[in-house]
Amino acid sequence: MTREIPATITVLAVLVVVFSRYFSVGTALDLTRVTDHWLMLTYAASVLVGVLNLTRLHLDRLRRGKDTWFYDLVLLGVMYGYIALGLVETNAGTTFRWVYNAVLVPLDSTMYSLLAFYIASASFRAFRVRSFEAALMMVAAALVMLGSVPLGDALSPFFPAARAWLMRVAQTAGFRGIQIGAGLGGLATAFRIFLGIERAHLRA
Amino acid sequence: MTPSDALEVLSNHLVPMAMTRAQIWVAAMATLAIFSYVWRENPVFRLAEYVFVALATANGVVMVYDSYLKPFFVLDVGQQGRYALLIPFAVGLLIYARSIRGLGWLSRLPMSLWVGYGAGYVLAWSPQPLFVQLRDTFVRFYQTYPDGPLAGRFWPGGTVNSVLFFVGVITTLMYFFFTVERRGPAMRWSSAVGRWTIMLALGAAFGTAVQGRMSLLIGRIQFLLGTWLGWLR
Numbered sequence: 220m221t222r223e224i225p226a227t228i229t230v231l232a233v234l235v236v237v238f239s240r241y242f243s244v245g246t247a248l249d250l251t252r253v254t255d256h257w258l259m260l261t262y263a264a265s266v267l268v269g270v271l272n273l274t275r276l277h278l279d280r281l282r283r284g285k286d287t288w289f290y291d292l293v294l295l296g297v298m299y300g301y302i303a304l305g306l307v308e309t310n311a312g313t314t315f316r317w318v319y320n321a322v323l324v325p326l327d328s329t330m331y332s333l334l335a336f337y338i339a340s341a342s343f344r345a346f347r348v349r350s351f352e353a354a355l356m357m358v359a360a361a362l363v364m365l366g367s368v369p370l371g372d373a374l375s376p377f378f379p380a381a382r383a384w385l386m387r388v389a390q391t392a393g394f395r396g397i398q399i400g401a402g403l404g405g406l407a408t409a410f411r412i413f414l415g416i417e418r419a420h421l422r423a
Numbered sequence: 424m425t426p427s428d429a430l431e432v433l434s435n436h437l438v439p440m441a442m443t444r445a446q447i448w449v450a451a452m453a454t455l456a457i458f459s460y461v462w463r464e465n466p467v468f469r470l471a472e473y474v475f476v477a478l479a480t481a482n483g484v485v486m487v488y489d490s491y492l493k494p495f496f497v498l499d500v501g502q503q504g505r506y507a508l509l510i511p512f513a514v515g516l517l518i519y520a521r522s523i524r525g526l527g528w529l530s531r532l533p534m535s536l537w538v539g540y541g542a543g544y545v546l547a548w549s550p551q552p553l554f555v556q557l558r559d560t561f562v563r564f565y566q567t568y569p570d571g572p573l574a575g576r577f578w579p580g581g582t583v584n585s586v587l588f589f590v591g592v593i594t595t596l597m598y599f600f601f602t603v604e605r606r607g608p609a610m611r612w613s614s615a616v617g618r619w620t621i622m623l624a625l626g627a628a629f630g631t632a633v634q635g636r637m638s639l640l641i642g643r644i645q646f647l648l649g650t651w652l653g654w655l656r
Binding site: 221222224225226228229230231232233234235236237239240241254256257258259260261262263264265266267268269270271273290291293294295296297298299300301302305306309310315317318319320321322323324325326327328329330331332333334335336338339342351352353355356357358359360361362363364367384385386387388389390391392393394395396397398399400402403405406408409410412413420421 | 442445446447449450451453454457458460461469470471473474475476477478479480481482483484485486487488489491492495508510511512513514515516518519522528531532533534535536537538539540541542543544545546547548549550552553556557560584587588589590591592593594595596598599617618619620621622623624625626627628629630631632633634636637639640642643646
């Protein structure tokens with residue numbers, strides 16, 4: 220029963236979505252909108268999974284007396300404090316938005332901008348021209364970057380034109396092939412789930 | 424919640440306020456704390472990292488509460504009496520059963536619903552864009568100038584691009600075709616050309632990704648030197 224009921228729910232969920240898409244009765248009942256709304260509610264109900272996982276992890280570290288105790292306390296305090304603040308004054312509240320704009324937004328964009336340094340060091344390692352393929356990738360990346368900045372345009376009109384060609388022809392062709400392959404793979408996996416051959420999610 | 428309400432919640436969240444001097448200082452300290460990692464891993468960076476994880480998680484919870492849970496309880500259930508909606512909500516709550524010994528299997532119910540819904544979505548909605556992409560791959564090789572003084576005349580550049588595009592897509596698919604062993608020059612060469620096409624595509628994507636990160640980096644440096652220190656005009 221512990222596996223049969225979830226497997227049945229999976230098959231029923233597939234049938235409901237397919238029925239609402241392909242059959243006029245399903246369209247007339249506006250099943251897609253109804254089921255989408257129901258699904259969003261199930262997602263919303265599970266919103267605390269991340270919070271609970273973080274709480275368990277950091278409480279466990281605190282109990283074990285790890286030397287990260289200060290950071291664990293900060294994380295739990297800030298997380299629950301900010302949730303409480305948001306629940307009291309909503310996400311449009313003055314203090315909530317003050318913290319959002321002054322702390323979260325700069326931390327977020329700086330964290331991502333830090334990846335520029337990682338990418339630079341990663342590209343140094345990856346682009347050492349060891350093969351024809353690596354050279355192709357490096358040349359394509361260099362042309363796209365040079366073609367997008369004023370310096371490239373000032374050096375030669377070749378760079379913007381090469382960038383445009385790479386983006387329009389080479390990149391589209393490569394990703395189109397990958398997308399078609401991934402799309403067919405996705406369809407095959409969906410069929411396997413529907414037929415009950417793929418059951419990895421029932422092992423959780 | 425109506426679409427306009429949802430838009431208001433979102434716009435409240437996304438449109439930045441003019442920052443006060445105190446906010447600018449706090450934002451500058453947060454920025455410097457993250458940048459300090461370029462020097463090496465240090466306690467200030469770690470503190471900023473933990474604060475970031477805490478705030479991002481809490482922000483997600485508050486957004487979901489304001490966008491879905493609050494309208495659901497207040498409007499849908501409270502005012503309109505749509506009690507049937509409590510069923511999917513209860514199903515979603517079962518995900519927490521995974522922490523309860525003996526009842527962990529109940530968490531498979533929402534999981535199986537999500538997986539089934541996702542699979543159904545793929546079966547119902549993905550074939551159409553997939554076949555559109557397939558159809559658009561088979562463009563006419565012979566191309567003419569679309570506009571300008573030569574409009575309607577043979578366009579050599581466009582024709583070459585159409586051929587290259589078609590060859591690129593087909594050979595990329597050949598590269599991922601593992602059903603037949605790669606013997607013979609036709610299979611080996613088509614696979615090699617596919618690999619070159621993929622490398623060009625990935626190189627272009629990499630260049631675009633680097634630029635995205637660089638623009639973020641420039642934005643933070645502009646904030647530090649301009650908004651915070653006032654050195655830029």
